Amino acid sequence: MEFLQTNLPYILAGISTGGQYALIAIGYTMVYGILRLINFAHGDVFMAAGLIMIYSYTIMPLWISIPFTIILTVLLGFSVERVAYKPLRTAPRMSIMISAIGMSYLLQNFALYITGGLTKFFPSIPWISDSITIFGAVTKRVTVITPFLTIFLVAILVYLIKHTKIGMAMRAVSKDFETSELMGIQIDAVISSTFIIGSFLAAVGSLLFFSNYSGVTPTVGAMPGLKAFVAAVFGGIGSIPGAVIGAFLIGICENIIKGLGWTTFSDAFTFVLLIAVLMFMPTGIFGEKQTDKV
DSSP: OOHHHHHHHHHHHHHHHHHHHHHHHHHHHHHHHHHHHHOTHHHHHHHHHHHHHHHTTTTTTTHHHHHHHHHHHHHHHHHHHHHHOOOOOOSSHHHHHHHHHHHHHHHHHHHHHHTTOOOOOOOOOOOSEEEEETEEEEEEEEHHHHHHHHHHHHHHHHHHHSSSSSHHOOOOOOOHHHHHHHTTHHHHHHHHHHHHHHHHHHHHHHHHHHHHOOOOTTTTTTHHHHHHHHHHHHHTOOOOHHHHHHHHHHHHHHHHHHHHTTTGHHHHHHHEEEHHHHOOOOOOOOOOOEEEEO
16 A cells, blocks of 8 residues: 555556647647648647636636637647648648748747746646545646546547548548549648647647646747657557557656656656667557558
């Protein structure tokens, strides 16, 4: 029982962090599944959601500021696609990648201008920020809520992809971009929908993440974004279940390493894992092997 009380907080924190990484990783894996490109600005959309919540909470009640934050984040993600991706649809991949990196730095510098480089503190959300005791371990309620909410949202997303018209269009585009366009599928609408869904999940992940780690800076989205990207690669980029499993694994391992007193190496573990995956399983756990068309 003493062992459980000592280590349970780290295990719970790991599951919670994994759920938050999963919500970000899904955005990476969905965009890659359709465009075969990485949205480097996705971590900054996550950061922007935190700042939007902070500033909106100062002028409106909580029950309005939360949906307002989610809506504005979705609009930001949609705008990123329209500005950084759509004009370069037929351009070489390198050009699109440079555009995405540029958008990432644009969001970071805009946030730097708005905040003045100062750390802004996320508001305490009633109920989910309250402390609770589980088997003698004290933690925040958000830690317990996160994995269940993540699984619920992923289940809805999987249903949407498998059983709705837009979901079928997404699957078709991910399999064959050119043929889908010839068959009359509105490619722009599918890609925009992908960015909207990814931004929505990033906004929810941001609300959960910053309820635990309240400091928001212009660069705070970089590390969670990178770890979510590693989770997507580990699970098999393009695979939603793979991204979720990879994110939970990274979150749990990271917090266990912190629990062992090796906090300095918790970030390094994630990138060592990335190197190992790329060396021994380049397509990840659930990734499909790519075949060249002749």
